[in-house]
Amino acid sequence: MAKITYIEHTNKKHIVEVPNNMSVMEGAIQNNIPGIDADCGGSMACATCHVYIDKKWFDKLKKKGEGEEDMLDMAYQPNKFSRLSCQLIISNELDGLILRMPSKQG
Amino acid sequence: MISTDVLIVGAGPAALFAVQQLGLLGLKAEVVDNLDKVGGQCSELYPDKPIYDIPAIPECTGETLIKNLIKQIEPFNTNFHLNERVDQLVKEGNKWKITTNRKKVFIAPCVIIAGGVGSFEPRKFPLKEAEKFEDNGVFYSIRDKKYFDNKKICIFGGGDSALDWSIELSKNSKVVLVHRRSEFRGTSKNVETVNKLKKDGIIQIETPYQLNSIEGDNKIKAITIKDDEGNIKKIDTDYILGFFGLVIKLGPIAEWGLNLDKKHINVSAENFQTNKEGVFAIGDICTYPGKIKLILSSFHEGAIAARGCFELARPNEKYRHEFTTTSKTIHERLGKKRS
Numbered sequence: 001m002a003k004i005t006y007i008e009h010t011n012k013k014h015i016v017e018v019p020n021n022m023s024v025m026e027g028a029i030q031n032n033i034p035g036i037d038a039d040c041g042g043s044m045a046c047a048t049c050h051v052y053i054d055k056k057w058f059d060k061l062k063k064k065g066e067g068e069e070d071m072l073d074m075a076y077q078p079n080k081f082s083r084l085s086c087q088l089i090i091s092n093e094l095d096g097l098i099l100r101m102p103s104k105q106g
Numbered sequence: 107m108i109s110t111d112v113l114i115v116g117a118g119p120a121a122l123f124a125v126q127q128l129g130l131l132g133l134k135a136e137v138v139d140n141l142d143k144v145g146g147q148c149s150e151l152y153p154d155k156p157i158y159d160i161p162a163i164p165e166c167t168g169e170t171l172i173k174n175l176i177k178q179i180e181p182f183n184t185n186f187h188l189n190e191r192v193d194q195l196v197k198e199g200n201k202w203k204i205t206t207n208r209k210k211v212f213i214a215p216c217v218i219i220a221g222g223v224g225s226f227e228p229r230k231f232p233l234k235e236a237e238k239f240e241d242n243g244v245f246y247s248i249r250d251k252k253y254f255d256n257k258k259i260c261i262f263g264g265g266d267s268a269l270d271w272s273i274e275l276s277k278n279s280k281v282v283l284v285h286r287r288s289e290f291r292g293t294s295k296n297v298e299t300v301n302k303l304k305k306d307g308i309i310q311i312e313t314p315y316q317l318n319s320i321e322g323d324n325k326i327k328a329i330t331i332k333d334d335e336g337n338i339k340k341i342d343t344d345y346i347l348g349f350f351g352l353v354i355k356l357g358p359i360a361e362w363g364l365n366l367d368k369k370h371i372n373v374s375a376e377n378f379q380t381n382k383e384g385v386f387a388i389g390d391i392c393t394y395p396g397k398i399k400l401i402l403s404s405f406h407e408g409a410i411a412a413r414g415c416f417e418l419a420r421p422n423e424k425y426r427h428e429f430t431t432t433s434k435t436i437h438e439r440l441g442k443k444r445s
Contacts (some may be wrong), residue, residue, distance in 0.1 A: 039223045039354045039369075041390075041399050045151035046223075046354060070291040073264045074351040075234050077316075078286060081335045106229065106353040 002095040006033050006051075009103040018090045024099070025049040025085035035101030040084040044068065048105035049085040050075035054098035061088060076102050108185075110136045111419040113204050113214040113361075120389030120404030121220035122175035123336065127412035129182035130428075130436050133419055136212060137184060138204075140191040140225040142359075145172035147222055147390075148401075151360040158352045160401060171401070185216020190287055193226055195362045195385070202307045202394035204385055216320060218368040218417040219380075219387040219409070225357040229350035231262070236346070244346050249367070259434050260329060260341060262317060262348035269296035271347060275308050282341055284331055285396065288313040318348070359391075377414035378407045384418050 004027055006014040015050035028036040028049075044067055053061060058081050064072075068087050072078045073097030085099070114121045117139035125135045143149055147167030156165050163171075180347050187210060194205040194237050195217060204212040212432060228246035230236060236244050248254070255278040261268050263284040267294040271284045283300065290297045303309040311437045314351055319330035328342045365372040365381040370393035373379060378394075389404035397403070416425050430436050437443070 005388065037369075040147070043152065043155075045147065047351075048354070069287070069289070070265075072293065073286065074229060074353075076229075106355070 001064075002090045002092060002097060004094070005096075005098040006035070007098070007100045008033075008035050009101060011013070020057050020092065022062070022089050023086050024051070024088040024090065024094075024097070027090065028085065036085055037105040038086060039105075041050040044071055044084060044086060045082055047076075047084065049069045050078065050105060051081050051083055051085045051099040052079065052081045054100070055081065058098070059063055076105055108136060108214060109213045111214060112136075112216045112218055112415050113138065113192075113202070113212045114218045114220055115139075116146060116220035116222055116389070116391075117141070117188070118220060118222050118389065118404075119148055119171060119175055119401050120148070120222075120408055122172070122179060123220070124220060124388060124408035124412060125179045125182060125184050125220055126175075127409045128415060129179060130430065131186075131412055131416045131425075131437060132435075133185060133412070134182075134417060135218075136187065136214075138190050138206060138210075138212075139188040140189070140194050142184055142189050144176060144188070145169070146197060148172050157401070165225060181323050181439065191357065192291060195356045197382075198237065199383045200384075204206045210431045215384055215419045217385045218408070218411055218415065219359065219385065219391060220389045220404070221359055221391045222389075223354045223356075223390055224359065224369065225355055226352040226355075227355050228348070229353040231317055231318065231319060231346075231348050236317070236348075239326055239346075241321060241323075242324075244320075244348070245321070246348050248347070248423070251275065254345060257344040258282075258341045258342060259345045259347060260284055261347045261349070264291050265349060265351065266292040266296055267349035268292070268347075269300050272309055273303065274297050278304055280310075281308075281314060282310040284312045284315050284317070286316050294316075295369065312341075315339065317346070317348075331417050376410075378411040379414055386414060 001017055006016050014033045016031045025038050039048045040046035068084055074084050111133040112135040114135050114137045117137050144367050153169040190206040190208050193207050201215050202217050203212050254275050258280045260282045261272050262284045272281050275281050280412045304311050315331035315333050319331040321328045330338050330340050332338050369389040372379055373387050373392045373394050375394040378388050380387050388407035390399050
């Protein structure tokens with residue numbers, strides 16, 4: 001279980017507890033948090049679950065796997081803190097993770 | 107105007123199997139898809155990725171699955187209307203009139219929407235100014251490459267479309283290739299060619315930069331690009347081309363008066379009909395209690411929707427449940443001799 005803070009582009013915060021082994025994307029979808037579309041349902045095929053990870057957290061995350069950086073090329077306004085939230089799997093180590101959603105996904 | 111039994115919106119796996127199920131029942135279908143090829147997400151998003159949960163097929167790629175689905179519907183000689191998007195759906199008498207963006211008109215008692223997650227459209231620059239200059243300096247595809255001869259062109263993107271066009275257009279124009287990171291994800295051959303062209307001073311490459319602003323009144327004069335550290339560069343240019351892949355939009359489907367739940371169409375799980383009689387929805391685009399987004403589920407949904415279509419398209423005939431192993435009628439429809 002990890003407490004995740006999702007911040008909308010309007011600065012509206014959503015703090016929810018997400019069970020281990022779910023993805024950060026699923027945590028948003030299941031809690032009806034707007035700002036993550038996840039059109040492809042987590043198959044890393046669409047880049048509409050793109051988020052910006054808080055600076056303090058970015059290096060603590062597992063490195064991007066094959067294909068994630070390629071898919072981020074397709075994301076809306078990516079920067080160096082960009083990740084696809086479907087690829088971030090919840091574990092106790094992620095407790096306290098803070099991330100921001102872009103103003104739109106497509 | 108084309109008259110048919112069922113008009114299918116979309117040409118992904120759900121649509122293809124629905125064609126088969128309709129065909130077995132003796133119903134003719136026409137298929138319209140916005141993409142330039144059959145296969146939907148399987149062909150567009152993951153042609154090479156293996157799928158492990160198609161019944162009785164332990165492992166196959168998206169491409170193979172589509173190839174086999176196409177083979178399975180060969181006996182029905184289905185017409186595919188590709189590169190066309192269904193724009194309008196209007197009731198006329200007891201039939202539906204369907205109009206595409208190319209003004210092709212279909213008349214059918216039934217429509218099956220198998221639109222996946224919507225239609226694929228080019229992903230655009232996030233800048234407001236880019237919208238203003240769209241088709242007048244800002245482009246997301248190339249129809250006639252001569253248009254770009256002897257011009258200054260900035261190409262954005264890191265995939266093969268961006269690399270292919272950088273290589274091609276640099277023959278007759280000054281090309282600047284801009285990408286958000288220093289690695290390109292195109293084929294190694296394309297990456298090598300682009301790097302060689304850079305070394306020879308033919309192409310200018312700017313990484314890691316993204317578009318920051320566009321300058322010009324009626325036509326583009328220059329752009330600025332910015333990196334993650336906020337460093338800004340100005341480049342004089344006539345045209346900007348963006349190749350960022352495709353984005354999925356629900357598109358005109360949202361305007362057909364169907365009951366929607368976010369980006370999905372509500373259907374009854376009994377027959378996969380929407381709130382409009384004769385309009386069915388199957389596959390990823392439909393939702394109902396217990397919905398699972400699997401290719402498997404879309405096959406089931408298509409089989410049942412086909413029976414719903416039969417009742418509406420053949421009101422005077424009685425539906426009979428038949429098996430492909432034994433039915434003589436089905437064997438005739440499939441062009442098989444044995445019965």
